[in-house]
Amino acid sequence: MDDNRVLIFDTTLRDGEQSPGISLNTAEKLEIAHQLARLNVDVIEAGFPIASPGDFEAVQAIARQVQGPVIAGLARANPGDIDRAWEAVRDSERPRIHTFVSTSDIHIEHQMQNTREDVRGLARAAVAQARALCDDVEFSPMDATRADIEFTAEICQIAIDEGATTINIPDTVGYTMPDEYTRYLEQLYAFAPGLSGVVLSTHCHDDLGLAVANSFAGVLAGARQVECAINGIGERAGNAALEEIVMLLSTRGDAVGGLHTGIVTTELARTSRLVSRLTGYLIQPNKAIVGRNAFAHESGIHQDGVLKERTTFEIMDATTVGLEANQLVLGKHSGRHALKQALEELGYSVDGQALNTAFKRFKDIADKKKQVTAMDLEALVTDELREETGYALESFNVEASSVRPPHASVQVRMPDGSLAQGSFTGDGPIDAVFHAINAATGVDARLREYRVDAVSEGQDALGDVNVVLELDGHSATGQGVATDIIEASGRAYLRALTLAVAKATRGDAPRPKPEVPEPLPSPAT
């Protein structure tokens, strides 16, 4: 391969998905994975198959259905994890097993409570086992940047000798600095000569705001794979933001010897919106590349300059990241065919009953809103992905005023098809609706988080409601979209409730307790 080509390894569905409060179902993970394939990432880390049956199912579905990228599954350095990871990814055209073990003394002593000799044995056995199953094996020495470099190099060399094809050096706790990381990797090349025959990879966390700079320093030191996540999500302050490292290489790659990626940058904005909507993780307006204002000029001199010559204050064109690309607009007279075509332009293939449902929702919205834009359609389709067999809002009635406490009554369609009613007088209309739903369903869930964003600008914008609720120690998220904030809230709450009840009924161990006997491996290698 081209020496200057940097591989993009997306961990949105693994490290990203294990962010606090994020809980994606298989349909949602598949939707994101398909979009990552359109974005043309080189590797999708689809999940951590041993973590739960749901994780396994999602990784397997992605391996079977998503074409193009390598599909990787994560596994601790033990036989059970590696077998399970292989089962999940083996049906992919390009499967990868990613296994890891810590090399820092602080992890070896305190967290794993074993010895360096144990680590040598674990790494050797894990890579050998993985390589016997799969030609493409990645190995990560967890917490490498805080570990003894000679010992880490020794473990990397062991992994390479056993057949690892990619060696990833995680800054697990977001501790390193660009110059320090560069020196670390340079020394690693010296101590582990085998490294020059495999792909070196970075995995940097953003605790000190340096994830992108450290990843870039790694690339300058010779790494040719960057592990990153859309919108920079992940454990704590998250991973390096995919869109930032990609646009950095796209904008400044020429200045550093022609480094480049294979990413279709015009898909960045849409991918970012999709991930934000499905995870409920919002994007701050000043977020680089994908924030609402990342390309907005406010001061007079800037606006004046850009009008005279764009490059005076712009180093990137907003259209290169796919902003302002979708000018598509439908109205109340648009038919089923126009909707299908518009959805296809957006990359959604919708047919049969799903198209009927989407069309009905579209007409409801178009009756209330003059213009239905590409962003509205994205929100609606995303909303429909949340549709599950469960509780549904049949009708509601709310009265709120400054003189009486707000009152809500609701009718809820139960999973068995029956109708249940409930009413409540609360502190606010939303509070009243949620309590009325609890009364109707007989489920005593507790609201933990609540947020409303407008999907697009203007008085008739769709409201996009996100809730997080808790039931017997299980937390679940739900999202709802409607022009009416109360309807959107009710939909979001009932979806979260459906998910929470399923978790409680399945007898999932409430998070944070892991489902496997020993502590769950780190999603933040």
Add this chain to the structure above:
Amino acid sequence: MDDNRVLIFDTTLRDGEQSPGISLNTAEKLEIAHQLARLNVDVIEAGFPIASPGDFEAVQAIARQVQGPVIAGLARANPGDIDRAWEAVRDSERPRIHTFVSTSDIHIEHQMQNTREDVRGLARAAVAQARALCDDVEFSPMDATRADIEFTAEICQIAIDEGATTINIPDTVGYTMPDEYTRYLEQLYAFAPGLSGVVLSTHCHDDLGLAVANSFAGVLAGARQVECAINGIGERAGNAALEEIVMLLSTRGDAVGGLHTGIVTTELARTSRLVSRLTGYLIQPNKAIVGRNAFAHESGIHQDGVLKERTTFEIMDATTVGLEANQLVLGKHSGRHALKQALEELGYSVDGQALNTAFKRFKDIADKKKQVTAMDLEALVTDELREETGYALESFNVEASSVRPPHASVQVRMPDGSLAQGSFTGDGPIDAVFHAINAATGVDARLREYRVDAVSEGQDALGDVNVVLELDGHSATGQGVATDIIEASGRAYLRALTLAVAKATRGDAPRPKPEVPEPLPSPAT
């Protein structure tokens, strides 16, 4: 001064405040400036006095009332700007004039439409004039990182010869990379020998996600002032985030020769919340240092590790940035004295009528909410800061249901004290309330943005509503807090309306047109 001490120059109120959609009044700017003083920043860039009478008034108020930090005012390199900046800051105990001119050919030719010789003259005259007025003068060659380095060095040397005491090297468009910025500054030291006798400063933008890393590279190259903003707000993708560069130096300063700042880090979280609430710029959950999840551990192995030994997965303690510090809780039986004391602990000095108003609001909330926390109090006090003479929500009545379009009627207290009524049937209850307010006030404003966040966790959390509306080309923001989302929305909308009407009546030129004859200087030097 200690050679390893890095000065923190906060530009939240200048570069930050000129972010799209942010519009702070003088009371709000003062509140932020007082908090920045508690945070112990070294310099507050309070605004850009020539930009508008409102900007001048705010800078002057801060110069007169805020003790401790240097108070700086921005000025283009022309006599009118510099005189106006001096008028605004002269009453401070420690005033500074900050003047700038572009040195990049792309700006000189396209944006300023003059010559390098003009730039020499402008820089010389501006610094001489500023220095005759003020002992503390900062000079910035705008767009320096894209400019010819020898020419930029020549201009810096001219500024130093004329008496500039700080030279700031802006990466105006967020284009540079850490190694490149380091080399640039090293060469600058070689070409402009006078630099070693003044303070070198960085001002980095985050367009490619490198603002903090570039600032840090600058410090390693010898800079001892970092220009940054709370939450990283500012033009486009914003400035280097103050909290990130501060915690980077606090956490890793020892590894780079003992570099440190004078920041009281335990005030970081509160400052971040205050700025987010007043600007309406939310913070994403995975934002480093101040994001909701920046210190949250989700995976089993991480939680397990942290329980065994905190440092396995944590490089900072959340309490060092002021998270989880405020355990203070009031209830419905708490009296006026307890409230006053609690507010004082939070740094708010409230007396007389303001205390009465705050107490009334507190009691309303405490009746509905079992516990009133420090975060709730912060939100309430912030909410009260928005109180202006203008429109106020007297009463409202809303009915929303799945069978009829939602209907709202409102009573609005007009600025002249009279009561006006309005009603409307809309697409959603919030839409109906906003149109009803338009009908009551006779003002035809258009909603542009709408967002709701919960102040704290739980079913009885306060709703914090932010709106942006537009009236005759003027945009204005408003914020409202209440347990009832409809009440909070009405309050927020009326505050924005008050602001927008004031702007339209004053005959402010609608943004983006500047009020000064020539294009407004860049807030993003």
